[in-house]
Amino acid sequence: xxxxxxxxxxxxxxxxxxxxxxxTIPDGKVTAIIGPxxxxxxxxxxxxxxxxxxxxxxxxxxxxDIHAAHTRDVARKLGLLPQSPLAPEGITVADLIxxxxxxxxxxxxRWSPAxxxxxxxxxxxxxxxxxxxxxxxxLSGGQRQRAWIAMALAQDTPILLLDEPTxxxxxxxxxDLLRLLGRLNREQGRTVVSVLHDLGLAARFSDHVIVxxxxxxxxxxxxxxxxxxxTLATAFGLEAVVIPDPIANTPLVVPx
Amino acid sequence: xxxxLVIAALVAGVVMSLSLGARPVPLADIRAxxxxxxxxxxxxxxxxxxxxxRLCAALIAGVGLAxxxxxxxxxTRNPLxxxxxxxxxxxxxxAVVLGVYALGLSGAASWLAFPGAALAAAAVFLLGGGxxxxxxxxxxxxxxxLAGIALNALLISLISALVLMRAEALDVYRFWxxxxxxxxxxxxxxxxxxTVLVGVVLAFASAPGLDALALGDEAARGLGTRTGLVRAxxxxxxxxxxxxxxxxxxxxxxxxxAVPHLARMIASRSVVSTLAVALPLGPAIxxxxxxxxxxxxxxxxxxxxxxxxxLGGIIFILIxxxxxxxxVT
Ligand SMILES: Nc1ncnc2c1ncn2[C@@H]1O[C@H](COP(=O)(O)OP(=O)(O)OP(=O)(O)O)[C@@H](O)[C@H]1O
Ligand SMILES: [Mg+2]
Numbered sequence: 001x002x003x004x005x006x007x008x009x010x011x012x013x014x015x016x017x018x019x020x021x022x023x024t025i026p027d028g029k030v031t032a033i034i035g036p037x038x039x040x041x042x043x044x045x046x047x048x049x050x051x052x053x054x055x056x057x058x059x060x061x062x063x064x065d066i067h068a069a070h071t072r073d074v075a076r077k078l079g080l081l082p083q084s085p086l087a088p089e090g091i092t093v094a095d096l097i098x099x100x101x102x103x104x105x106x107x108x109x110r111w112s113p114a115x116x117x118x119x120x121x122x123x124x125x126x127x128x129x130x131x132x133x134x135x136x137x138x139l140s141g142g143q144r145q146r147a148w149i150a151m152a153l154a155q156d157t158p159i160l161l162l163d164e165p166t167x168x169x170x171x172x173x174x175x176d177l178l179r180l181l182g183r184l185n186r187e188q189g190r191t192v193v194s195v196l197h198d199l200g201l202a203a204r205f206s207d208h209v210i211v212x213x214x215x216x217x218x219x220x221x222x223x224x225x226x227x228x229x230x231t232l233a234t235a236f237g238l239e240a241v242v243i244p245d246p247i248a249n250t251p252l253v254v255p256x
Numbered sequence: 257x258x259x260x261l262v263i264a265a266l267v268a269g270v271v272m273s274l275s276l277g278a279r280p281v282p283l284a285d286i287r288a289x290x291x292x293x294x295x296x297x298x299x300x301x302x303x304x305x306x307x308x309x310r311l312c313a314a315l316i317a318g319v320g321l322a323x324x325x326x327x328x329x330x331x332t333r334n335p336l337x338x339x340x341x342x343x344x345x346x347x348x349x350x351a352v353v354l355g356v357y358a359l360g361l362s363g364a365a366s367w368l369a370f371p372g373a374a375l376a377a378a379a380v381f382l383l384g385g386g387x388x389x390x391x392x393x394x395x396x397x398x399x400x401x402l403a404g405i406a407l408n409a410l411l412i413s414l415i416s417a418l419v420l421m422r423a424e425a426l427d428v429y430r431f432w433x434x435x436x437x438x439x440x441x442x443x444x445x446x447x448x449x450x451t452v453l454v455g456v457v458l459a460f461a462s463a464p465g466l467d468a469l470a471l472g473d474e475a476a477r478g479l480g481t482r483t484g485l486v487r488a489x490x491x492x493x494x495x496x497x498x499x500x501x502x503x504x505x506x507x508x509x510x511x512x513x514a515v516p517h518l519a520r521m522i523a524s525r526s527v528v529s530t531l532a533v534a535l536p537l538g539p540a541i542x543x544x545x546x547x548x549x550x551x552x553x554x555x556x557x558x559x560x561x562x563x564x565x566x567l568g569g570i571i572f573i574l575i576x577x578x579x580x581x582x583x584v585t
Pocket of ligand 1: 012013017035036037038039040041042043044083
């Protein structure tokens with residue numbers, strides 16, 4: 001397994017947010033992380049992506065402590081879309097996506113045909129071709145979100161970590177995006193990990209679900225085993241009935 | 257195309273700067289002064305002893321301030337950041353003046369410009385959110401601008417106090433408060449040219465990292481950017497660029513503000529191309545300001561700090577008028 005966390009503690013200003021967490025991200029699968037607001041999902045993703053150093057334990061990428069690896073090597077293996085990225089003012093969609101190529105470019109930053117190919121593939125995958133020359137500021141929230149995802153795709157990493165990629169998207173675009181992630185996984189063998197809030201969509205479009213609560217992993221496994229009335233009650237304090245989804249037979253959460 | 261215009265403007269600025277002034281020198285004499293110098297020809301003497309040093313000083317200061325402005329705006333993500341307004345130039349100037357008047361140093365005092373600029377730039381970066389890597393950390397644009405302006409005012413008043421206590425030549429005051437290219441021949445031009453050149457190289461080296469930083473620290477690090485290294489490089493570059501500029505021309509304001517905005521209108525979005533346009537544009541505007549100050553009311557001369565602030569201010573007002581809300585340039 002390429003990405004693992006071993007007994008990590010993570011703290012902000014001495015306040016522990018994640019405690020003794022062990023986790024293995026299954027290779028070549030689509031994984032969803034779910035859990036209530038503030039339970040540490042973003043913190044976990046940032047720690048896995050080397051943005052935060054755990055106070056205890058370590059994150060291993062290909063068996064090596066991720067903090068011992070070169071920043072650029074990590075960025076070629078693992079891409080992260082943060083929950084609230086900043087768009088530089090005036091930047092266009094195509095420019096933003098091009099910035100995803102940063103870890104692949106030489107010191108002088110010469111643009112290569114491979115860069116063009118990756119940018120165009122990302123534009124096509126997110127259906128943004130027609131908006132390529134629009135400034136980001138002139139897009140709707142959902143279009144903007146797709147532009148960010150396209151940037152992460154252009155980074156062309158075998159492992160993709162996405163923090164709430166479906167926020168701001170309408171239901172059809174949420175479904176489109178999750179299908180796109182599924183395609184990237186099946187056709188290119190990429191490992192995809194996303195934080196999602198819609199439990200039904202998480203169940204429907206993931207191979208593996210990780211339920212977090214209070215900085216710990218409460219349960220993990222295939223959606224049908226993990227998304228149950230009792231885990232939901234413990235993690236979210238939500239009373240719900242879980243019934244099979246009539247189309248895919250995956251768990252569907254109906255609050256009581 | 258537009259870039260060609262900028263370069264043409266720079267060439268025109270160079271020629272005018274050499275030929276115009278209290279004693280106009282025809283083009284042929286300028287060439288001869290360089291290729292076949294004749295010490296008995298007053299025109300040759302003017303070119304070699306006064307105008308060429310002055311031109312060099314303008315090139316050094318124009319490049320230094322313009323690139324420092326681009327870097328500061330990029331690293332603080334603040335379109336108002338500028339070495340003049342935020343006190344970096346004044347920090348350099350204050351350190352030199354302190355060296356001369358309080359410590360009794362002479363030539364060596366020039367080098368104090370660099371620690372002075374570094375301290376002021378570090379203060380600006382800390383306020384601009386450079387220190388805190390987390391998202392949402394750091395200062396709001398308003399806080400950065402207010403603190404920078406306050407720092408600048410304080411340093412300028414300290415410089416005035418030190419200079420005016422001595423009540424020597426008004427020229428000293430003009431140089432350290434306003435900025436001036438007169439007496440450029442007395443400045444350490446060669447060392448400052450080398451220093452600014454190193455700053456230019458560092459500026460271009462930090463450009464890809466600054467492009468990534470514009471996406472926020474987390475995204476930048478996710479893209480493999482060593483954010484601390486980029487910030488440290490920028491801090492060093494700004495120090496060398498501003499320190500060098502201030503030693504040869506004094507704390508000129510507004511050039512570093514107007515040039516990056518103008519350059520972004522001409523260049524594409526990336527920091528590299530903005531730097532590449534600012535590189536000829538900075539000295540072109542500074543030379544235009546200097547030539548204007550020399551010809552407007554001869555034989556007296558307006559100091560370049562005054563004319564550059566006026567020209568930079570006018571340019572900036574025009575740019576600001578064209579800006580729509582939520583847009584940088
Ligand atoms: N930069 C920070 N400094 C201090 N505390 C933080 C910081 N970021 C997050 N926290 C705290 O850490 C805890 C976990 O935050 P995190 O962002 O990981 O939650 P999350 O599960 O992603 O929540 P959400 O669903 O709202 O995005 C919260 O209590 C939060 O207040
Ligand atoms: Mg979060």
